[in-house]
Amino acid sequence: MAASTKMKTPYQNHIDKADFDHVYEPAEDSFLLIDALEKDLHYLKVKNPTFCLEVGSGSGVVITAFGMAFPNTFCISTDINFKACEMSATTANYNNVLLEPVNMDLISFFVDKKFDVIIFNPPYVVTKTEECGGTDIVASWAGGVKGREVTDRLLNMIPKKLAEDGTFYLLLIEENIPNEVVEIMKIYGYKSELVIKRRVRNEHQLVLKFYK
Numbered sequence: 104m105a106a107s108t109k110m111k112t113p114y115q116n117h118i119d120k121a122d123f124d125h126v127y128e129p130a131e132d133s134f135l136l137i138d139a140l141e142k143d144l145h146y147l148k149v150k151n152p153t154f155c156l157e158v159g160s161g162s163g164v165v166i167t168a169f170g171m172a173f174p175n176t177f178c179i180s181t182d183i184n185f186k187a188c189e190m191s192a193t194t195a196n197y198n199n200v201l202l203e204p205v206n207m208d209l210i211s212f213f214v215d216k217k218f219d220v221i222i223f224n225p226p227y228v229v230t231k232t233e234e235c236g237g238t239d240i241v242a243s244w245a246g247g248v249k250g251r252e253v254t255d256r257l258l259n260m261i262p263k264k265l266a267e268d269g270t271f272y273l274l275l276i277e278e279n280i281p282n283e284v285v286e287i288m289k290i291y292g293y294k295s296e297l298v299i300k301r302r303v304r305n306e307h308q309l310v311l312k313f314y315k
């Protein structure tokens with residue numbers, strides 16, 4: 104039988120609506136990221152990833168979709184919001200995906216671990232710096248200057264945490280100035296490609312991928 108070219112959307116009926124007062128509720132950006140991974144499914148299957156990470160997993164919908172498409176891949180997620188880690192765990196469990204959620208800042212504490220795939224839908228809204236850096240629901244969206252303060256910290260970690268032939272998927276909006284991100288990653292030695300873009304009301308969302 105031919106391998107599937109589609110990703111599945113994880114079931115989320117186990118989640119109480121009220122829990123989304125504390126954890127980012129999956130929205131168009133979450134689903135655009137899943138669509139980007141689906142578009143790249145053949146590329147990813149050829150790469151045969153074994154060790155993958157979603158940073159800022161929120162409800163866990165994206166990493167669970169990934170885990171459903173790659174059942175032999177060991178999936179880890181991190182989130183600064185403890186309640187998000189709990190929800191990611193239940194979403195993965197509910198969909199029979201093995202996931203290890205870790206409550207931490209970005210990828211700060213994995214020593215000597217290099218991931219085949221890293222995925223990030225960051226807090227990308229342009230805000231004051233002071234709003235950025237919390238551990239509650241505000242951390243879902245508050246991105247500081249250019250909406251990039253959290254993202255830029257992660258970019259700096261990618262060379263140490265991504266395997267040589269690994270791929271990093273990053274969701275951005277136009278206000279984040281994606282060309283600057285491409286230039287930063289070029290300095291770190293990465294090529295870039297636009298995987299998908301979509302206009303959502305007044306927001307222009309896009310997913311870039313970076314690789315060597």
Ligand SMILES: C[S@@+](CC[C@H](N)C(=O)[O-])C[C@H]1O[C@@H](n2cnc3c(N)ncnc32)[C@H](O)[C@@H]1O
Nearest residue numbers: 127133159160161182183184208209224242243
């Ligand atoms: C836009 S939400 C995306 C949630 C989920 N990945 C999705 O696509 O639906 C951003 C997530 O990043 C988390 N986050 C923000 N700052 C973080 C940090 N420094 N380290 C880890 N996670 C962080 C937030 O708590 C939130 O869950």
